[in-house]
Amino acid sequence: MSLTQGTVLINRYQVAKLLKQGAPGAVYRAWDLSLNIAVILKETSVSGLEAQDAFRSEALMLTKLNHPNLARVTDYFSIPNEGQYLVMAYIQGDDLDAMLARGGVLPENQLIPWSIQVLNALEYMHNQQPPVIHRDIKPANIKIDPRGNVILVGFEAGKCADPAPGRNADKNCFQPPEQGGKGRIDARSDIYALGATLYTLLTGIEPPEAVKRQSGQPLPSPRSLNGSISPRIDAALVKAMQMAPDKRFQHALEMKQALLSLAAVTADHHAAARTPHLAEVPPVPADAIIPQSTDGPSHAVASGKPDAAERGSPPKLVLSRPVATAVLLLLAAAVVTGMLLINRPASVPMDHSTPTRQATSSPLPASATAAAPTRTPTKARTLTPTPVFTATATAQPTWYPCADAPPSQLNVGMRAHVSLDPALANNVRASAGKSFQLLGKIQPGETVRIVNGPDCADTWVWWRIRSESSGLEGWTAEGDFEDHWLVPLP
Numbered sequence: 001m002s003l004t005q006g007t008v009l010i011n012r013y014q015v016a017k018l019l020k021q022g023a024p025g026a027v028y029r030a031w032d033l034s035l036n037i038a039v040i041l042k043e044t045s046v047s048g049l050e051a052q053d054a055f056r057s058e059a060l061m062l063t064k065l066n067h068p069n070l071a072r073v074t075d076y077f078s079i080p081n082e083g084q085y086l087v088m089a090y091i092q093g094d095d096l097d098a099m100l101a102r103g104g105v106l107p108e109n110q111l112i113p114w115s116i117q118v119l120n121a122l123e124y125m126h127n128q129q130p131p132v133i134h135r136d137i138k139p140a141n142i143k144i145d146p147r148g149n150v151i152l153v154g155f156e157a158g159k160c161a162d163p164a165p166g167r168n169a170d171k172n173c174f175q176p177p178e179q180g181g182k183g184r185i186d187a188r189s190d191i192y193a194l195g196a197t198l199y200t201l202l203t204g205i206e207p208p209e210a211v212k213r214q215s216g217q218p219l220p221s222p223r224s225l226n227g228s229i230s231p232r233i234d235a236a237l238v239k240a241m242q243m244a245p246d247k248r249f250q251h252a253l254e255m256k257q258a259l260l261s262l263a264a265v266t267a268d269h270h271a272a273a274r275t276p277h278l279a280e281v282p283p284v285p286a287d288a289i290i291p292q293s294t295d296g297p298s299h300a301v302a303s304g305k306p307d308a309a310e311r312g313s314p315p316k317l318v319l320s321r322p323v324a325t326a327v328l329l330l331l332a333a334a335v336v337t338g339m340l341l342i343n344r345p346a347s348v349p350m351d352h353s354t355p356t357r358q359a360t361s362s363p364l365p366a367s368a369t370a371a372a373p374t375r376t377p378t379k380a381r382t383l384t385p386t387p388v389f390t391a392t393a394t395a396q397p398t399w400y401p402c403a404d405a406p407p408s409q410l411n412v413g414m415r416a417h418v419s420l421d422p423a424l425a426n427n428v429r430a431s432a433g434k435s436f437q438l439l440g441k442i443q444p445g446e447t448v449r450i451v452n453g454p455d456c457a458d459t460w461v462w463w464r465i466r467s468e469s470s471g472l473e474g475w476t477a478e479g480d481f482e483d484h485w486l487v488p489l490p
Helices: 049-063 096-103 108-126 187-203 209-214 231-240 252-272 321-342 364-370
Strands: 013-021 025-032 037-044 074-080 081-089 142-144 150-152 415-418 424-428 438-442 447-457 459-465 473-477 484-486
Touching: 013 037, 013 447, 025 081, 049 074, 049 081, 096 142, 096 187, 108 150, 108 187, 187 231, 187 252, 209 252, 231 252, 231 364, 438 473, 447 473
Parallel strands: none
Antiparallel strands: 013 025, 025 037, 037 081, 074 081, 142 150, 415 447, 415 484, 424 438, 424 473, 447 459, 459 473
């Protein structure tokens, strides 16, 4: 049975929301009351003293892992007759499964660099003593944080290299055959899972489960499903997903080197596509070239090709002696005319059809001469500063329950009121989201109690509230990136 919202475990971790539940256990978003940060709780249920000892030893090993492409495991604990728990850092951002669902297949030139970061994490894990095997690589367990870094999440205790086959018999389309109970699980198992993950992200189709492939169902080549996939990445994915482990890439470094070579080829291909070939450059019209004087030596080539020494050089203008003399005389006349205009008396009337800037004889202050000239706008603008909100003494510090929404100052059980600045009513809906039925409104200054949440929709954080004056109950948004519409009360 899943934990209820608001439950506090070991006087430290308050459950905020159930994210996922399955046969192995459940995943929750929670709040660390000691550090005031959002965390992920992974709950598993194992029975027997041997299994519990294995959980503790392997959880301890996970807490020691520290890599920029891995979500940190920060704590672990067990509750008798309930379960075992891993505490992991909460990573903001989208996972690749969500990106695939929202935008379709991912481009190869974007996916290869991300895959290399995943392989960096796997190389680090597999080089531990004993090696740490992830066992659950799939699109939903690869996240892109707000800075664009790839973070591998989702691993649990019990993933060190398995000395005995059949330890984890869960089957899905990303797991290799040995993970279904036939063979030893090692680093090559993660290679298969990453290959199946890339297969799905590039084609939009999940590969057949390993058990079905063992029964004779073929694996369609990625390129047969998406013709834009290059032959080399097609071959790399097929190799990573070989049924026999000894036919796959043997370790993360080998697969990373293969993808790095593919990335270099892709970069060269795109660079070549951006560089025009000589045959594509349009010829310069003959009448646009300034002819050289016949007084100088000719650079004509009998074959009709340009002289190698002159290739890429701008055309030269060679003037005859009479023409050069005329140009010099014109320049001298212009200089003399300019001097006469500058030195003419002030009584001579000037043409004011074009505004002129009058020079001043007053010395400039030292600060003005030292500073660079600035441009004064013709119309001053008044900038409205972005409001900064500070939680009250008893309010929860700001946290990020939703990856694509502004931070929250609220939590279940708190009291809040509708902001008076600006004094606007908040809509209350039947569920979290602007498309759901409107139940009513809560007015500026009206006090409510947070009874459930948070939920994420429409880039807002939503809370289920109950009005203390009208009794209206439903879901309302906390605010946007500029204003908090619900403000915590002491």
